[in-house]
Amino acid sequence: MSKRVRLCREDDIPDFCAQGFDPERHGFDTIFVVRQDRYYYAYADVCPHYGDTSLPWKKDEYLDAAGDNIVCAAHGALFNIRSGLCTSGPCKGESLRPIPVNCEADGYLWITLED
Amino acid sequence: MNIIGPDLLVFGVDDVDACRQFASDYGLTASGDHRFVALDGTGIEIRSKDDDALPAALETGSMLRKTLYGVADQATVDAIAAELEKDRDVTRFDDGSIESKDDHGFVLGFQVTVRQVLDMPAETINAPGAPAQRGVNQIAVSKEDSPKPRTLSHVVYFVPDAPKQEAFYRDRLGFVTTDRFTHVGPFMRPAGTQDHHTVFFIQTPPHMKGIEHFTFHMGGPTDVVTAGTNMVNKGYQSFWGPGRHIFGSNWFWYFKSPFGCNMEFDADMDLHDEQWAAREAMPGADNSQVFLLQYREKWAPMGPPPPKAGA
Structure with a gap:
């Protein structure tokens, strides 16, 4: 079973920024979305290094200073924003788990979560 | 080789402002243009990764650029230089x-230590059967406590050849192995301190080479948990802890950081001398801690006032 969840308005995420979300109300962010112009990339907030720790050192701090890479703050792993592939760091060659995300006609971002 | 411990860690970072704010919120005090220091003067140096003053980065891009050790005296610095010059370049600076x-x-750098001798009490406890450490009417805690890191404690490195690293620190720099995780690597202390470890080396693939975490000693377990709670309240995210390790017995709480590694608070580490026989254990969660706690928001077993009888 899968379910669709409305996250936020498209423009709620500033351009070239990232934002974490807690769509299943765990009390902490479990996914994050990176915006690059009209494109949105969503991933599970889990670093593949240990497989059960989250990435940011502070809420929404998922990107490096230039906004070029996703960063895991635990050990500095870098991930390609579009593919989720780790290009440097402990989990080099592994990838973040992508979450399907769409901009709908209602102006909101929707994600699809698997049970 | 009377090496005391790390005086300074030099970082070349991606986001200087974030790192300076993090260091300040961690409890370190700004000193000069680039440094943040603990109460005894040991600390970290934060520079932009492009700063020409930095040693070159490792090929992996780890943000740690230099570990500067404090030693007892200039004769020790000179002795280390003479030892290392046998097979590698050694640069001598005007400051000695x-x-x-x-x-x-x-x-690695070596200098006559800047570490000041601290004269301040440890965290105190009162326990039945033992003399009271806090006298009558002396309270232990308040909600406003903001404990400061006391001294730079230890650094953990990912290394592709832990046995080779252990041999270098033992044979060339006089470090002693205090304990070891099988197939992972050794905890080591230099000759000038009795602290259980100032380094721990973790065997990893070569692409991981770099710093895993660094930490400062706090005044006790309450300081660790209070300082960590203050970090959580400022929005920083815990990585592991609070808890208490087995090897070293130190309390810990690790936070993710913009330094490309975790930054820990630790306290109450075991001391050892040459009589100690190193232990060995398999790595893993069970051997890494005696207990692991997890932060949650303040809560109390209190609901609304009870209804009046008969209402």
Whole structure:
């Protein structure tokens, strides 16, 4: 079973920024979305290094200073924003788990979560 | 080799402002243009990764650029220089310090220590059967406590050849192995301190080479948990802890950081001398801690006032 969840308005995420979300109300962010112009990339907030720790050192701090890479703050792993592939760091060659995300006609971002 | 411990860790970071704010919120005090220090003067140096003043980065891009050790006296610095010059370049600076590299290419410096001798009480406890450490009417805690890191404690490195690293620190720099995780690597202390470890080396694939975490000693377990709670309340995210390790017995709480590694608070580490026989254990969660707690928001077993009888 899968379910669709409305996250936020498209423009709620500033351009070239990232934002974490807690769509299943765990009390902490479990996914994050990176915006690059009209494109949105969503991933599970889990670093593949240990497989059960989250990435940011502070809420929404998922990107490096230039906004070029996703960063895991635990050990500095870098991930390609579009593919989720780790290009440097402990989990080099592994990838973040992508979450399907769409901009709908209602102006909101929707994600699809698997049970 | 009377090496006391790390005086300074030099970082070349991606986001200087974030790192300076993090260091300040962690409890370190700004000192000069680039440094943040603990109460005894040991600390970290934060520079932009492009700063020409930095030693070159490791090929992996780890943000740690140099580990500067404090030693007892200039004669010790000179003795280390003479030892290392047998097989590698050693740079001598005008301030008397030297710089070289270990067998994995980590830049090391050695200087007469800047570490000031602290004269302040440890965290105190009262326990039945023992003399009270806090006298009558002396309270232990308040909600406003903001404990400061006391001294730079230890650094953990990912290294591709832990046995080679252990041999270099033992044979060339006089470090002693205090304990060991099988197939992972050794905890080591230099000859000038009794602290259980100032380094721990973790065997990893070569692409991981770099710093895993660093930490400062706090005044006790309450300081660790209070300082960590203050970090959580400022929005920083816990990585592991609070808890208490087995090897070293130190309390811990690790936070993710913009330094490309975790930054820990630790306290109450075991002391050892040459009589100690190193232990060995398999790595894993069960051997890494005696207990692990997890932060949650303040809560109390209190609901609304009870209804009046008969209402």
